[in-house]
Amino acid sequence: MSKQTKITALVAGLVVAAIVALIVASSKGEAERPARTADTPAEENALTRPDARILGEKGSSDVTFVEFLDFECEACGAAYPIVEDVRKKYAGEVTFVVRYFPLPGHFNSERAARAVESAGRQGQFEAMYSKMYETQATWGEAQTPHDDLFRSFAEEIGLDMKTYDADYASEEVAARVQRDIDDGTELGVQGTPTFFVDGEPFQPQTVEDFDRVLDEALAR
Helix, strand or coil, X not given: CCHHHHHHHHHHXXXXXXXXXXXXXXXXXXXXXXXXXXXXXXXXXXXXXCCCEXXXXXXXXXXXXXXXXXXXXXXXXXXXXXHHHHHHHCCCCCEEEEEECCCCCCCCHHHHHHHHXXXXXXXXXXXXXXXXXXXXXXXXXXXXXXXXXXXXXXXXXXXXXXXXXXXXXXXXXXXXXXXXXXXXXXXXXXXXXXXXXXXXXXXXXXXXXXXXXXXXXXXX
């Protein structure tokens, strides 16, 4: 390995470590108590409802990876590339479920969730989900509404805009987002990102923990 390659690898490792540290610090800082295991039928239903949004296709196993997230949350943005790598590795085996959990302190997070859900109703959930994280630095932490910006994202990914506008403003979409919030609250979710693997809360300390917990779940 060349010196330059070693330096690049070291920098990459430090960046990943910093990302995981941000996720862990965010989870500890925002939650007074940890999320609890979904061990009753009602809690299991609250965790993975039949119409919950899925990244990619359902896995062939019964293993589920659930993330309660906020598109404006910096730690969620940091977790995004890690989750993308993990779901590519376990594609076809594990089902990756997304639940909306916009935090009240983020001005545009509920709007972002409605935009993503509206795109999902036209079969473009993943495209808008990715768009939010890829552009988070341009709109996150703003204290003014970014409805027009999110609408421009919808145009970029080719949505029917009349339908998008109706869905984005609808009580049905707002209620869909609120139901995810209610489900998360029922499960003790207080901060984001909050992960569950097979109903068990999962707080990673390292990037390797993602593989470890999924390998263990698949082996059971």
